[in-house]
Amino acid sequence: MKVKGKKQFGTTMGAQTDREIQELKQKYESLPLEDEIKKFVDMPLTQKTLKGLLDSKYVAPTEIQRKSILTALIGKDVMGTAITGSGKTLAFLIPVIEHLYMNKWSRTDGVCAIVISPTRELAYQIFETLKRIGRYHDFSAGLIIGGKNLKFERRRMDQCNILICTPGRLLQHMDENPLFNASTIEMLVLDEADRCLDMGFEETLNAIVEHFPIDRQTLLFSATQTNSVKDIARLNLRDPIFIGEKTKSEDVIPELLQQNYVVMELEDKITMLWSFIKNHLKQKIIVFFTSCKQVKYVFEIFCKLRPGTSLLALYGTLHQDRRIAIYNDFTRKSNVVLFATDIASRGLDFPTVNWVVQMDCPEDAVQYIHRAGRTARNKARGESLLVLTPTEEQGMIKELEDKNIHIKKIHIDPKKLFSPRLKIEAALAQNTELKASAQRAFVSYVKSIFLMKNKDIFNAFKLNLENYAKSLGLVVTPRVRFLERLLKKKGSETKMVTESNDFEHEDSDNDEDFLKVKRVDHDLGNNVEEVTLELPKKNKVLTKAAAAKIAIRKKLTPNEKVNFDEDGNVIVDKRKEIQSEVPEEYENKDGGINIEIAKKVLSQEDKYDKERFRQLVKQRHKLQKDKLKELAEANLQSNTADSESDDDVDLSWLPDPDLIYNADRKTEENVTSEMNSSDDMEEPTSKKAKLTSKLTLNDAESIAAQLLANKV
Structure with missing residues (x-):
């Protein structure tokens, strides 16, 4: 009975779904006018979508959404352009959800829609929005971005109906994942389309589009939309509908955004930023830098200095889980400063951001628009501050005015600036890792300025690098090798041109003045005259490896030591020469490598080496035997000398056995006197020799024992 009830319930739900789909298709034929739509309920949307929008507190659509x-x-096909924070995410997610529902898409049908985002954070934000508004639908969605578990994504690719991804990771799955089938795709969405279509993603996107079927619906959305016919052709757009003003740049700037800029010397930027944060401790601020290494260093040093507010850093080299945690942390807090690169400049919806500070000049006006658009979103107020150096001011302001972006110049009160340079230098002196981070940030900034396309704004040769290094807390200016090589190359070319024009031949009676050299002040060109780069001169120690590299590069033949015998003939070291005959044929052969001959060469040379090794072993064994023989002879001589010294015993202290010893004292005295007289008459050496020749050691000991017994 339960099974039957479930069947009846499923049949009823299926009938309701079919009825709703038919009603919506009829509404599509007579869509309401844009002015008539005041709320999402006025749109021909499914009940599940409307309920998800209502639970997410989305009630009234914006202009771009309507x-x-x-x-x-x-x-x-749609190409939508609108100001930042106008709700472009819902403008393409709602049609995607409705398309799947209207076509009864299930989990077993594969991928139906793909949403491509240029950054991981933006893809994550889109995925979170999709989960909220599509919670009542039955289809599945997947987030495919770098930094996540690739194996986990591979196993579930065929179970997802909507994929939200970055270009690189999507192409990786297309090339490597056999479960991914792109032939079922019916919708393609590009968020921040101008960034996805630029030179950075051109090859990747072209490879992705080749996998998609031509018969599909394409939606492009961005604050600064592309108008290129080439881009439209690449994506196979069919009569796209342009929505939003695509000719006026001022329309993409929020009305409540207050735009200002300030001119500061490069070495004063850190002081200005520190003072700015200290004066805005109770506000939410985003600070943009050009490179990841700059963000990392400024975040680390400011954490050491402790300005009195929360600090976060968001840049590309962080692990993806860490980046998402920082994004959520910044979204949740109300008083916080986020140091970020341009990965946070596009599409991310940070609520209630009070200030956007662009410490480094943006690449162009489009990049400025996206950075400034992180504040003043959803009809809220916000302020943007652009920090320019004197060399960047004229070119950047001109480019902004060409895009009809009017920005106001302000001046900072010097009394409110206080430099943290001494504290920074002390921190770097105590921490070598922090010092290395400062050096990397220095080189990274110079490299980023050098690689900028617009040379009217960015000129690396006009930077005062010595003062900039001191502002980062570095006592010694780091070397920028690519600038050194470039300056050296320009200097050598200029010198060649100058010397070729300096020599003049003049007719003179004096032969010594036949050739004169005249030094003339030549114009060396703008690029060389404007160089203010002062690079430190260091006495670099020339190592053996460096000397060898120089010799190889200059094709120098190193000196060789040659030894001669007494007749003047060269002594040849056979160890360094090939002994067999086959190698001569092998070396004289022209072109290529003959494996067979090479094997013969190796085998013959191996035989020679083994024979030579045997001779060396024999010589070593002979030397060892000679040493052992010498040691044996030396030990024998020492033993003989020891035995002779043991046999020669001094027995002069024993009494004479030929004399008769009496008990009375007088006799003893007479005997003693006689012995003394006899000793005087004879040499002690001869007597000693006599005793030694007649008595042995045992006899002497027995006699001494008897004498002692008689005496007792």
């Missing part, structure tokens, strides 16, 4: 959703629902 225009694009109605157009996308009927299957048209």
Whole structure:
């Protein structure tokens, strides 16, 4: 009975779904006017979508949502442009959800829609928004970005109906994952389309589009939309509908955004930033830098200095889980400073950001728009501050005015600036890792300025690098090798041109003045005159490895030591020469390598080496035997000398056995006197020799024992 009830319930739900789909298709044929739509309920949307929007507190659509959703629902290709924070994410997610519902897409049908985002954080934000508004639908979605578990993604690719991804990771799955099938795709969405279509992603996106079917719906959204016919052709757009003003750049700037800029010397930027943070401790601030290494160093040194507010850093080299945690942390807090690169400049919806500070000049006006658009979102107020150096001011302001972006110049009160340079230098002196980070940040900034395309704004040769290094706390200016090589190359070329024009031949009666050299002040060109780069001169120690590299590069033949015998003939070291005959044929052969001959060469040379090794072993054994023989002879001589010294015993202290010893004292005295007289008459050496020749050691000991017994 339960099974039957479930069947009846499923049949009823299926009938309701079919009825709802038919009603929506009828509404698509007569869409309401844009002015008539005041809320999402007024749009022809499914009940599940409307319920998800209501639970997420999305009630009234924005202008870009009213225009694009109605157009996308009927299957048209859309190119939408709107100011930052105007709700472009919902403008393409709602049509995607409705398309899957209207076509009864299930989990077993594969991938239906793909949303491509240029950054991981933006893809994560889109995925979170999709989970909120599509919670009541049955289809599945997947987040495919770098830094996540690739094996986990591979196993579940065929179970997802919507993929939200970055270009690089999507192409990796297309090339490596056999479960991924792109032939079922019916919708393609590019968020921040101008960034996805630029030179950085051109090859990747071209490879991705080749996998997609031509018969599909394409939606492009960005604050600064592309108008290139080439881009439209690459994506196979079919009569796209342009929504939003695509000719006026001021329309992409929020009305409540207050734009200012300030001119500061490069070495004063750290002081200005520190003072700015100290004066805005209770506000939410985003600070943009050009490179990851700059963000990392400024974040580390400011954490050491402790300005009195929360500090976060978001840059590309962080692990993806860490980046998502920082993004969520910044979104949740109200008083915080986020140091970030341009990965945070596009599409990310940070709520209630009070200030956007661009410490490094943006690449162009488009990049400025996206950075400044992180504040003043959803009709809220915000302020943007652009920090320019004197050399960047004229070119950047001109480019902004060409895009109809008007920005106001302000001046900072010097009394409110206080430099943390002494504290920074002390911190770097105590921490070698922090010092290395400062050096990397220095080189990274110079490299980024050098690689900028617009040379009217960015000129690395005009930077005062010595003062900039001191502002980072570095006592010694780090070397910038690529600038050194470039300056050296320019200097050598200029010198060649100068010397070729300096020599003049003049007719003179004096032969010594036949050739004169005249030094003339030549114009060396703008690029060389404007060089203010002072590089430190160091006496570099020339190592053996460096000397060898120089010799190889200059093709120098090193000196060789040659030994001669007494007749003047060269002594040849056979160890360094090839002994067999086959190698001569092998070396004289022209072109290529003959493996067979090479094997013969190795085998013959191996035989010679083994024979030579045997001779060396024999010589070593002979030397060892000679040493052992010498040691044996020396030990024998020492033993003989020891035995002779043991036999020669001095027995002069024993009494004479030929004399008769009496008990009375007088006799003893007479005997003693006689012995003394006899000793005087004879040499002691002869007597000693006599005793030694007649008595042995045992006899002498027995006699001494008897004498002692008689005496007792």
